[in-house]
Each structure stands twice: as C-alpha cells, then as structure tokens.
Amino acid sequence: MPTRFLQDRFRDVPQCDAIIWQARTFSYRWLLDAIQQWDARLDEHEIHAGTVTTLLADLSPQSVAALLALTQRGAIIVPMTGSMRKHQPAYEAIAQCEVAIEISSDQTISINPIQSDASAKHELHAKLRAAAHPGLVLFSSGSTGTPKAAVHDFTRLLDKFHPPRRAMRTLAFLLFDHIGGLNTILHTLATGGCIVVPSDRSPESVLTAIQDFGVQLLPTSPTFLKLLLISDAWEDYDLQSLQMITYGTEPMSANILAALNEKLPHVTFKQTYGLSEVGILRSKSKDSSSLWMQLGGDGVQTRVVDNVLQIKSHSTMLGYLNAASPFSEDGWFITGDVVQVDGDYFKVLGRGGEMINVGGEKVYPAEVEAVIETMPQVHTAAVYGEANAIMGMIVCARVKLIPGVELSARELTQAVRQHCRNHLSPKQVPIRVTIDPQLSHDERFKKQRTPRA
Template sequence: MNLARLLEESAGRGDAEYLVAGGRRVAFRENHARAHALATVLRREYGIGRGDRVAILAANGIPWITAFWAVAALGGVVVAMNSRWAAPEVEHALDLTEPALVLADERRRGLVPRTGDGAVPVCAIESVDAMVADGAGEAASGGMRAHSDDPATILFTSGTTGRAKGVVHPHRSLIATVDHQRGPRVDDPAPRRYLLATPLFHVAALHNLTVPRLALGDAAVMWEGRFDVDGVTRLIEGESVTHWSAVPTMASRLLDLLESRPVTARRLQSLRGLSLITAPASTAMQDRLRALVPAARTGLAATYGLTETACPVTAATEADLAADPLCVGSPVPQMEVQIRDGAGVVLVAEPRAADTVDEERHAGVGEIWARGPHLMSGYWRDDEATGAAFDADGWLRTGDVGEFVDGRLRVHSRRTDLIIRGGENVYPAEVAAVVESHPAVDECMVHGAAHPDWGQEVCAVVVPAGDDSGADGAGPALTADLARYVSDRLAAYKVPVRWLVRDAPLPRNASGKVVRAAALQRGGDPAADAPHHLE
C-alpha cells in the first residue's frame, strides 16, 4: 500500500468535492487527473521518479496539494519546507535534502540559492495549472511505484533549539494514519467537511487532514493567507464546515471574537467537532469554549503528538476532558505508550482504562515513549540523531515529561524545559496553567534561569488580559498579585520569583508553540517589559 494507490482509488469518488479554496472547487476525479497531468510534466521536464526529492516552499493553496499528489504518483519524496523560514534556514534544508526540484511561490523564490553548490532547479508553483494543462493530453504517469517503506515525506522539526532536522515518514506511516481515522467513521458516517487552517508543512494539515480526506471521501476547506478569525468563521458558515482542528492561539482568538460579538456564534452552527492540537489548552479555555461554541459542548477533543509520530499518540474525547481537563487522553489504536525514568527504565506500561490501572505499578512521572506503525523511520541523513531517538525495540523517546492519571496521559512539559530547583522538579506547564487561570492574565510562559544557590529559579513571562497593561507602574502591582495567587495554589518552590510583563502576545512558531528566546527579548513599552523580581 502506498500513496499512489490511495490516489488511484480516490478517482472513483467522482465529482464529490475534495478541495475548496478561494472560491475554487476541485472534485476527487479532477484532483486525480490534475495530479497525473502534473506528474507527467515533472517526469518529462525534470526526470522526477521514485526516491527523488521535490521541495515545496509555498503558502497553502490548491497547487501545493496538486504537487504533493503528483510527486506521490511518481514515487517521489515531498520535502515540505516551512514557508516562514528565512534564507539561511531554507538553504540548510536544501543542503540537507538535496532535492531535484523546488516548487516555490513568488514571495519565496528569492530565498532559494540560484548559484553555487546550493543551486537547484526552481519552478514557480503558480505555473502548476499551466503544467497540468500541458500534461493533460499525454498518457497517465506511472503510479504505485513506491514500496511501503520508501520515504513519502520529509518534514522538519521546529528548530527552536539547534538546526532543524528532517523527519522522514514512509508510505506505511501515512497509510497507518489514514487507518487511524477510518475507525471512528463507523459510528459517524455522515459527510464531513474539514477546515484546513494550519500550514501544509506540518503533520496536522498534511498527514492528518489532506491525505485522510482523500482516502475517506471528505472535503478539505482551506483558509488561505494569514489567519483571520472573522474571515474563518464566515468561511465555516459559508462552506458548512463540520470539523476544525485548532491550535490554542486560534481557539483563543475565536473566544475573543465570540465574547466581543456574541452574534457571530451563529456562524458555527454547522460545526460538529472541535479538536485542540499542538499545545495544551487550559481548563479555563476549555470551559469558555463549552460556554460559547455549541460544538464544544459535545464534540470537544484534544490530541497529543509530534512531527515524529505523524498521527496523535493519544486522543482525549469530550468525556475524557470533562473527567480530567489536564489530560490528553489515552493511546490511540496501534500506538503503545510508556513512561520511563532517566535511565530508560519503564515506570508505566500504557494503562488503557482506569479500572485496569494497578496504582502501585502505574505510578510515576517520567519521559513519554511511544511505539506504533505511524512513527517516522528516522531523521534524514542523521544516523546519530535517529539512534538517539529510538531504542533497540523501536520505541521513540518523545522528549516530553508526563504521567498517567486514571488511565489518561497528562503532559507536563518538554524534558528540556524541566526546571530543577534545589533538587525539586518544577514543570513549566503546570505553573503556567495556574498563572493563566488568573483573570488578569491572557498568556503565560514559564521557564528556568540559572541561580547560584538553588541551581535554577522559576521565571514567568506574562501578557496581561484586556486593558491590564504593565505600563505606568502597573507591572509590579500585577506580578505581586500573581505571586500571591500562585502561592495559594502551588508549593512555594514552584512560585515564579522573576516576572516579565509583555504588552504584546507571546511569539509562537507555526505549530503554535511559544518561541522562548523571542519571548524573553525586550520590546514594546519599556515599563511593560521591565523584569520584576520577587523574593
């Protein structure tokens, strides 16, 4: 089984809608024809075949997806490049993957080296429609060439620390992700229309939305351009979108819109499911979503996964979140999860249900490990990093710290973000969740800083809510109040002693995760950004 076979089977869905973007509609049969016509030109003009890498450096759009399926039909490998990268990051990814061709849009073509050792053929992705017309009259390109273990995609880690690594997903990984989504359809066979509002260079949009929609006969309704919640809600209403996987930033902006203009809630009447992805959502946010978004009252869900896992490691249903708002659910079918200590010794061996949990055996906080058919095959041309990521039995170390509570996984923080103060572990996510529950706080990031005595001290960056600005002396008063607030809810060693008040939202990467280095930079109102130290 491979992606080319999925493409062939999809043609049988005829004129049902597969893609909707910018008023344009592409049916399954048309998508099949477009992909093969483009594949014909890519093979004829650039010699693309099995195993050849084709990089896509462009904003979301129908041509992006046409190119993806064309490369899949040829047995090639799609290198999904971050469209927000700067030139050095683009050059690094090209040097690493050595693609035979780059498909780039006008805004980003200038980032691709055109001379020297890094030069690679570049084709305007805006010409995809013309290439499709050019190849339409020729014999269909040969498909089904790739083996199930052949690479299908190379995506990149966020690169917030160090240089980005290329995550390789073979065809079997994407097929397994399709099978993961196929299961729930038995209980809900009604037609589905999914909002595609996250970048196609991430697994959330590509592996978990674009590919499964083709295989399962759903429509993908694409939002193009910078995220705008007012426009997105109008799109949901106009296209009768039924499902939306949103990063917390999107959910937060949605809540702000609904609270300022409650009448806009009518635009969401078609939604049946709302899933929170990429980063944990606070209990307060979940409660606000249930209060303001009808679909969230019965269809709120959350998932936990990584670029390296392709599909979610765990999934939380509305019942799971109601029972434990801090959880990310239980392992999805075919995925195994363990909690291990620093030496790799298993502390918890994947409890599946609360009534089967042996409390003595399943107790402990540690690193989350996962194993299943969805996992990456490794990092592209990086045997050392691949070896460090997997053990001899195929278990992947996620780098995240968590625990099972009543059979459900809780993710405390990235292992690298763990704060150790005087020998006591402090999990930033736990502290941040408490700070964000204060009504005067919109966002919070917690981190550790070196301390000559304790080893590390706990620090927090906060963004005040609404008109609560850190300027004009309000910063010290706010942080003193927050320190008292946290002291009432957490152990003393977990209370931040250094506070930075920002007058702008926390900077985030394309996955919705806070970019820590940028969050700590001074900017905006100097009074708002002044650090306040509390002992």
Template sequence: MDAADRLKQQLADRKIQRLLLQSNDPAQIVAALVACADAHTDLVIAHDYLDRGLIDRVIEDVSVDAVACQEVGHIRAVPGAGGSSEPASGKVLLMTSGTTGVPKVAAHTLDKLLDRIRATSSVESNVGGRWLLTYQPTGFAGLQVILTACLTSGSVVIASDRTPSEFAEAVERHAVTHISGTATFWRSFLVARRGLLAGGSTSPGSLRQITLGGEAVDQTLLDRLAAAFPDTRITQIYASTEGGALFAVHDQKEGFPAAWLEQGVQGSRLRVVDDELQVLSPRKMLGYASGQASPISGDGWLGTGDLVRVDQDRVRFVGRRDALINIAGSKVFPNEIETFLLSLPGITEAKVRGVPSPITGQAVLAEIVVEKGTDAEPVRRATMQSCRSQLARHKVPSMIRVLPAIEVSPSGKKA
C-alpha cells in the same frame, strides 16, 4: 496535463530521487505528493519561513537533487547534487519547526501518514467537511488536516490572515465544520469568538468537530470549549513529526486513561520511563533523513520528550523535558504553573519560562494576557497573591508581566 502529471513526467524523465518543495499552498503540496508517489521520488516538504541559508543546508544534508519551482509542474536541478545514497521510494520527508536552527527532517512513508486518516475517513461526520487550516501546512499537523480533507471529499478553508479574529471570521463566513488547532490557538479563538458575538454576529452552529493537538491541554480549556460548543465533538490528538499519529482521546478529560499504559491504544503501545512518555507505534518515522541521532531505541520505542504524571486512573502531561526550570535543585514544570494561572479569573493566556538568577540559578517568569476591557494591574496583583498562597514556594513566579499577546510560533505553539 495538470501540475501533478507534468511534475511526474519531469521526475521520471530526469530520474530525480529527492525533490524539495517550499510552498504554503495546499494544492501545490497535494500535487507534489501525488506526483512523487507515482514517480517513486522522495519529497521533502519545506517550511516557507525558512531562509535561503537554512534551505541550502537542508538540501545538502538530505541530498536533494531537484527543487520544485513556484509553478509546481516544473523543477530545477540542484547544481553538483550527487543524489541520496539510499534508493528513492516515494517517502515523504517532513521538517520539525526549525525555529531555533536547522530543522530535523523525519522520513515517513505515505501509507503510514494516511493510516489513521483512512481508519476514520468513513465516519459520517467527517465526510464532506470544511476544515479550517490553523496549522502551518508544511508541518506534520497541517499536512494531516490537508490529507484528511482530501480523503473525505472535504475542503480546506484558509483565513486571509493568521490572526485570531480572521480565523473566527473565516469560521462564520465559510460555515466551517472541523477545526484542529493547538491549545494556544483555541484560547485565542474563544476570545476572538466572544468579540464577534458581542458585535452582533451569530454563532454559525456548523462546527461538528474540535480537535486539540501539539501542546498539553488543561481541563479549564476543555471545559470552556464544551460550554461554548455543547453540541460539538471534542477530541485531543497526540501526534508528532517523529511519532506520527498516535492516539486520540474523546472523553473531554485532561490527559489520557492510565489503562492504556497496559492495554495500548489504536495500534500503539505506551510506557513511562523516568517520567517520560515513550511510544511504540507502527506509524512512527523511519528515522531522520538529516543525519541526527534517532530518538528511537534499538527495540523500536520512541522517546517523546514529554514528561507525564500518573494520577490514579489518568496520565497527565506536565511538560517538555527541555523546558524544565531548575530552582536551586528543585524541578519546576512551566506547564503546571501555566495551568494554574489559566484557572484564575481575568486571564486568557499565560506563558511561564525560566530566566537566569544569580541566587537560585534560575527563576520563574510568568507572562499573562488579561481579558479585554479589564484593568491589568489589579489582575496582576491578585494573580501574584494567588500564586503565593496556593503554589509551593519554589514555583511562585519572581515576576509576572502583563502582555497584550503571547508570541506564537509558525506551528501555532507558544514561541
């Protein structure tokens, strides 16, 4: 009897309603998904980097009554657990990142999580692929990669270490065919790949599909990817823990067609309210199992928190609502300045954030990474000069710092 069968038997025998699994192992995650679906038990997939205190808080908030042990075929009961007030039905409960506190837990049905994957599983280029896992496997994006590999008779490739150089070496070593990652991942991957090529490695030529998601994507990055991989399909995917898999863009242009605001796309409807993108999708979460107020309105629309700008026939992402910088009453979008910085020579990564200012309330701080082998100070001075000559005064950074690397969160985004 394999792990999924053993787990299913225990769930049924002990009448477990809600199970928590804390594991980074894709095989364990899949086994738990199969067992819980068959036993009609809800599964909470927890990030492995959360400490015991946060896990205990989630167990209480979400009414978990059992926890999967390290060997997934076995479980332990949660002492004093009263069980969930709602009947178990095999739901999949996914966490937000939790990097700033207790994560929210979004409830999905397995069918809805598989909906977009099933729609593309028969595409010839997806069948039998080798998928590099760049995302945290316990998050929405990572789980989508794992499930896609399962439904397309593919395999998941896990780098020995989550560093750009190890990811690049894993692609060569295992002839990876599909990579899905954040814009931050792809910028660092391009740098690492150049290092391998300079060292005598040959480009594997196996890559069929590049997918970008989780962060706003600038045109400069899309152009660099197209130049580096001219025969590879490049897709931007828009999805979130709350919204599910929403839509994909294949035209290698920043943003998405404005016509979709009227026509809808891939089963979802889109609208812009107070500069925020809102979506009405059959694949969105059922709600937060952790009790927080839902961002879904009474008529089913989900506020994404992503601010956009409609520019003729294109809708472009300008930043997150919660990341806005207020400079003496003027709004500054960090993403807009980052996009500008990344278009300048010598810069491979950039992060912009607001810092306190006694005069304007906030000021703009820019952090950049320069190309290896480049003298950092001339690049920093030239960058400041470009900002002063080409950006509006309130958007000019008060300081530009050169860093060896930009910190990345477990979700693959800029921390």
C-alpha cells in the same frame, strides 16, 4: 503505487467538493486531472522515484495535487511553506535536496535543479530507494537550535488512511509542512471529505470559513483556542455546523477547556497527540472536558519510563538526517513528553526539556501559565526557567496584558506572585515577572517560552 487507494476513492466521488480555496470550490474530478498534469510535469523535469524534492508552497489545490503526484511516483518530499523561505537553503542542504518546486501565492509554478556539491547519498534516502517507497522529510520547529530533519517512509504514514471513515468538511488550520497539517489533508481526502482553506489564521477568518462553508471539524492548537476565547469573535458568527474541535501540539489548560465547553456546548472537544517523528496517533479523550486521553490503535504500543512517554509505532520515522538516534536500545522512540498515567489514560504535562528544576522540585511551565492566565488582567503568559546559584533554577514569566490594562512591572509582579501563591506550591511561584506586549506564538501557533533577548 502507494496513493492508488486515494485515487480510487476520488473516482468514487468525482463531483464532490475536495478543496475550497479562496472561496472557490475544486472537485475530486479536478484533483484527479491536476494530479495527471503534475505527473507529466514531473516527467518533463526528470523527477523520478527517489529524487529528493523541495515542495515550497502554502496549502492550495495545486500544492495538494503536487504532493500526491510526487508521492505516487516515489519521490522523497521536503515540504516547506512560504514562511520558511529564509531558511530554505540551509534546510535543503540538510535534506540533500536535488530539485526545488515552488508554487507561489498566485499559483505560478517553478521547477529548478539545486546546484549543490552534496548529492543525496544519506543512508536513510538509500533505504527508501531500495524499498521503492516515497519519503517525507519534516523539520522540527527549531525553537531550541538547529531543526531536526525527520525522515519518514511515506507508505507507512499512508497505511492508516486505508480504512474508510466518515467524511467531514474540515478546516485546514495546521501548516502544510507540519505533520498535523499533512494528517488533516490526507485524512480528509481519504474519506472523500472537503478541505476548507481559510484566507488566513486569524480568529475572524477561521470563523468566517466555518460559517460560510459549513465546516464540521476544526483541528487546531490550544494557543489559537485561547486567542479565540479572548476575542469573543464567535458571538457574531453562526457556528452550528461545527461538530468537533481537535487540539494538540502543546498542553491544554483545564480552565481554557472548561470555558470552551461552556461557550460551545454543541461541540465535542478531542485531544490529539502526534510528533513529527511518529505521526499523529489515534486518540480518545476521556470526555469532552477532560485532559486525559487514550493513545494507540493498530500498530502502536506505548510505555512510560521515568515518567517519559515512549512509543513503538508502524508510522515512526526511519531516523534523523542531522541528529543522533532518539530510540532506546530496544527500539522505542523516546518522545521527551512527561506524562501522568491513570489506567489506560495519559495526561501530558509538558516537554521534559522545558521542565524547570527548582531545588529538586519539578515545575512544568504549562501548569503555572494556566494559573496566571486566569487573572482578569492577563492576556497570555509564558513561563520559563533561569539558572540560579542557590536554587539551580528559578521560575520566570513573561506576561502580555489585556488591552486597556495599565500596570507597572512592580504592580504586575506583586499581583502575579500573590495569585500564584493562592493556587500553587511555593517553588512554582514566579520570582521574576516582566511585561511583554509582543508575547505571541510561533507560526505553528505554539507558545514560545524562551526568554526574550
């Protein structure tokens, strides 16, 4: 049973806090009992090893118990959050789901078979069933088209949590259907720590949870940390319990990282690296203010081909349900992330697919955004490329202004272009700049760089 080691650890700390949700505390004893109740419920609905099962829920004690119960019996789990409801039928068709479990916000549970002509006969599902291993299907964010469905052997993902590590009270910021969110859940529970679920993911709610429940570790994204800086909300909260902030999912700006270290000198900042296809790798930042990191750990190999990071890992997915193989001929996963290398350290510049080729010069959006966002008038910037008959592509930017700042589009364009000329090469300077008061992030707190229609 792949989760036996987890339940053994739960039994070692039955009275300890496992999850804090809606300001209520749930112990490891409660979690063990809830897993047993889910086990009986799954038997009643004939959900067995190999059954492809939707788990539509936001993070809660019941959804965690359901996830663990499904894993221990070897089901193939397709986690979704409430925000994915409008895409649920399409995602279930791609994943060939057979049963849907839904846990509503008030913890009402429904379990229903999915009426579909397509049975779960994909070769990757068959491979999991033949091995008698639980599976996990994770969807990409889908920002550039149909989301890709990555299939994992869940047993391999769980292997890295076997060694005992330090228990911490950890805020659950990343989503339940995201590899980073699942990593937070599994790592925290495997150490006997406590998952703290904020009421929502606004800066005020996150800071309230840190203060009220003694959170020690905050895993989040650079976009959220930028919002935190702009809000200055932390001036009103006691954050002395906070020991570490980990950040990933997108490149971090050196300016933002420097400001964070200045604002929170008692906190260690650590960059993480992971993808839906490879899991979350072990990483080590050069120091708290550095964007350079080491990657690896047991069972992980890295190499760089044409400036693109490639990974061979025990936790790498089996493949996609609905897309071509992203593996090289010799079995390396091609991440698509462009990196610089300095000895044993990597620095992620951005996704190769987001790179803007301006007359043969490669421009990475994150580098231009970092410069624009140092302007006192600018709240957020999103940089992207547009086709151009002469240069191939040109650099464009959407900019959200700080509340209270009033600039015309022409004034903003002139200011941005002049500022960028002082800090960037000529081909990195945006040609077109537009004001976008709606500029924000997706539900995973990643910046959206596509042009607005």
